[in-house]
Amino acid sequence: MPRIMLIGEWRSGKSTLIRHLSRSDYRPRKVFAVDHHGDFMNTPSEFLENRRWYPALITASAHCDTLIFVQDATRTTCQIAPSLAAMFNRRVVGVITKIDLPEASVQRAERFLRNAGVREMYPVSLSTGTGLDVLREALGIS
Ligand SMILES: Nc1nc2c(ncn2[C@@H]2O[C@H](COP(=O)(O)OP(=O)(O)OP(=O)(O)O)[C@@H](O)[C@H]2O)c(=O)[nH]1
Ligand SMILES: [Mg+2]
Numbered sequence: 305m306p307r308i309m310l311i312g313e314w315r316s317g318k319s320t321l322i323r324h325l326s327r328s329d330y331r332p333r334k335v336f337a338v339d340h341h342g343d344f345m346n347t348p349s350e351f352l353e354n355r356r357w358y359p360a361l362i363t364a365s366a367h368c369d370t371l372i373f374v375q376d377a378t379r380t381t382c383q384i385a386p387s388l389a390a391m392f393n394r395r396v397v398g399v400i401t402k403i404d405l406p407e408a409s410v411q412r413a414e415r416f417l418r419n420a421g422v423r424e425m426y427p428v429s430l431s432t433g434t435g436l437d438v439l440r441e442a443l444g445i446s
Contacts (some may be wrong), residue, residue, distance in 0.1 A: 372399050390420035400426065
């Protein structure tokens with residue numbers, strides 16, 4: 305299984321996504337640091353929201369095969385910097401969460417992720433499970 309690092313804004317669904325993909329009861333430590341859980345690495349949203357933490361993201365990504373940029377489909381703004389994906393010499397996958405909510409727009413989330421340099425995207429609902437099988441297959445997770 306590939307080592308996977310998750311990056312995303314506050315409340316975008318990073319911890320919930322790790323719980324689903326790892327099929328375990330992941331409870332993140334509430335500390336301002338990269339959090340390891342099996343083959344998953346969770347990152348604090350502050351690392352994305354403030355550019356002074358980018359070096360921390362780049363250092364942590366050295367141990368990963370794949371990065372997931374998590375984008376909440378209900379958000380009307382995006383804090384992922386333009387072309388951020390290009391900063392990592394890794395496969396970057398976009399996961400669009402909360403597509404079950406009425407205010408969600410997959411199209412808008414796709415636009416945000418494209419702007420961040422992401423080409424490969426998977427819309428999911430972590431509430432209903434929609435899209436999770438396709439995502440697992442794309443990531444090579446059983
Ligand atoms: N309806 C719905 N709720 C979701 C979905 N994904 C996540 N949530 C909810 O969104 C909230 C935030 O999810 P988290 O997994 O804690 O998000 P996070 O990115 O880890 O948040 P921080 O660690 O605080 O940055 C939780 O209440 C989740 O249950 C989804 O696809 N649909
Ligand atoms: Mg979390």
